[in-house]
Amino acid sequence: MKKLASLLIVAILGGILSLCGYKLFLEEESVASIAGISSSQPHQSSTIIPANYTNTVYGTNADFTEAAEKTVHAVVHVKNVAVFNGPRNPFEYYYGNRGEGKAVQGAGSGVIITPDGYIVTNNHVIEGASELEVTLNNNQSYTAEVVGSDKKSDIALLKIDAEDLDYIPFGNSDNVKLGEWVLAVGNPFNLKSTVTAGIVSAKARDLNTADAMPQSFIQTDAAINPGNSGGALVNINGELIGINTAITSKTGSYIGYAFAVPSNNARKIVEDIMEFGDVQQGILGIRGGSITPAAVEEYGLSTSQGVYVASVSPGSGAENAGLKEHDIIKQIDNIKINKFSDLTGYINSKRPDDVVKVTYLRDGDKREVDVKLTKYEAYRITPIGLEVANASKKELRNYNTDYGVKINRILRNDLPAEEFTGAIITEINNEKVSDIRDVERVVESKSTADPIVVTFIDKKGEKQRVVWR
Template identity: 40%
Template sequence: MFIARRDPSLAALRRLIGALAVIALLVPGSSRAGAPPGGFADLAERLLPAVVNISTTQTMKPSQGGPELPQFPPGSPLEEFFKEFMERQQGGKSPDAPSRKATSLGSGFIIDAAGYIVTNNHVIADADEISVKLHDDTVFQATLVGRDPKVDLALLKIEPGKKPLVPVPFGNSDDARVGDWVLAIGNPFGFGGTVTAGIVSARARDINAGPYDDFLQTDAAINRGNSGGPMFNMRGEVIGINSAIISPSGGSIGIGFAVPASLAVPVLDDLRKFGKVRRGWLGIRIQSLDTDMAENIGLPDQKGALVAKVDPNGPGVKAGLKDGDVVLKFDGKDITEMRRLPRYVASTPIGKKVEVVIWRDGKRQTITASVGEMPEDPAEQQVKGKPETPKPQAGKDGILTIPGAGLTVSSPTPQLRERFGLDDEAKGIVVTEVKPDSPAAEKGMRPGDMIIEADHKPVRSPADLGKLIEEGRRAGAKSLLLRVENPQQLRYIALPLAEGKKK
């Protein structure tokens, strides 16, 4: 039998390392955001009075949430039969019965002793009445100060009278690091005053909830009813408003999302001052860059936001922005991803003059823009968007086939305009066919798209496009930058031009 021998000096060293590790965990301040030595009890006791339960009441018509009564001639036997059936389905109430009340639950927290309370917009959306229950079970009726569906925030107000309220401050969510401890308090499934702990799992998450997504992700347990509740750091500061979870079952699986305080505070300030949010605006439509686009315009990487269209009446055109520019930096902030630009612009004070670094004609340029106020229907939005290559083949009636791209285009005849719902004044050529698995299909082109520019030159006929394709191939270009429009969106597409190998 083989018996391992223990080296006394090695064992002593291990004991020393273990002791030092324990000391490091116990020494106060040894970790910037470590868990308190005694747990979270003291912190939770201090914060619980600031967190409230929110219940809403909404008036619903009898037909809401269930099938409607089919229409039959008055007095017909079928009318009576279906009326009785509907009454049974709706608990004895006929479709003509009085409206009923529906209730929902959520969370919120006090930010001002004067009675201002923060929650999610979706918690109070369409509510007729809003009630707020404090930690000591005192109930107040709340009024809506303002709400912002784009960031999913709402500001409420109660009149506490002589009742003392315990507000909590906001912290700097930009300082939060992945791995920092956080505490979530809320009203999950109606169980008020529930405290859960976890860490910041990730930052800057985009879950397609709105145009300014920049969520903090946490593994602290968040469930239905936690919406609108606070996420605290270990100093007791609110760094996020719990808003959403990802779960196949509806319960927490450790993937929750919170609106960061850095995004929420300016919104709440505007709601308090104006009852609505006033956002900065450049008046541009933007889209992301792919590898082919970046290479086509000479950019060394895919960072930046491509300007698909400049509003003729917006601040961008006054600043000198043009279609096809790429915004690389805005007010000193690098645009590492396209979706960053709308948030930066929206959070900029209205009227502020900012430097905008752009890529145009193969080089960086700097212009100055004065940020305007976003209108109700803003123009700035995100635009979401081999085989042998024979020459383009011209056919009858202004039709052009580009086999290497898998694309067929035509002059916009009245029949095609009617077929694809195109405006009579729309200029360009219309895509009539896109072959599956072709380069054009991979770039998202589809029948009904209108090509209005190629290589920044107007396209008014299929022949114009064919000429520019051939010029590009002769020049050794790998792609041709097309400006494509349809009734839903406007975008740029880099159409590959590389010749394939002959079979």
């Protein structure tokens, strides 16, 4: 009997030890596998959060509160005020109302960039204003003056008479990464001090507007609506990386696609306006475009990304550096060039006489060359949709003429770009033109109702005459 009891006790102890061993080794290994831990080290604690865990769980470690607090006081409300004088209808004199007053014809946002009151915004926010009213986040209002603006980039610089203001420092937009968290700060629908969050959806996005220079926008899915224009796009450090400018929407309101002028481009424009009074734009001196599948097949290219050089402008920095037709630009300085908007976005942040290192392919061989940028000088004949630039002596010789300006770009979709681009205009309204200043003088002096008569030499060397009414 004693022997039977001893065996029973041993059996029970053995079962307990086996169960403990199972719990210690087999179940612990099972939990480690579920948690995704591949290390052979003993598992110390479970990373699985119980269903009744009371603390908030975030899907990101990003904290927006500090960036919002840093920036919300440096974004202002900009009101575009029209001042009218005299009667607006024939009954106002009869009732003794002289019709004098003010009316808000548009509103947007602006970003304070210095403590003494310089503000950057969009040109379309302030365009046509008789008076500009700027309201700070603390409800103080000021009358703003336009220091300068650039319609091509849609950037304007304002100044208010104030001191010790909160401001947002410029960040380096070249360092922005896809998927990076950003905040949009502005005044949508006249709602002051609104902050929305999103990520960088794309870089160097070109909206392909026919009447504008090739642009290079930062695309974000942070909610941007009417009134956000001119406001700040900032990173989580509270640095300005873009000026919110446009949305793509069939309804006119946010649907997930918003665009900002990169801060490097905006900063360069602002500094140009402050130092020179206008924008100093440097150019490589090439014509070309992004490589497409059709171009790869047609020209037998060895790469599917980059900028294909279709032609090189005579006398330009590109020609002086040895770039040629059919070269493929792959990188400028440390910026990879996958498409044309990558190139324009970076070059637009530079000035004439800046030197950039261009990495390119020629016949499959990789080469590098330093290119000194030349000044971009052009004039838009807006009524007829042509942009003209000064022609080099070589270009004039090629067209067998001693004077004229070249058609640099077509601004309208209904004009044949291949036929007009590169042609030499010799006369406008029967007056000889030798440079863009002559063109500006002739066009600005004509009556709005008068037609514009353009005489030009086409690519076949034949003189043509076109009348635009």
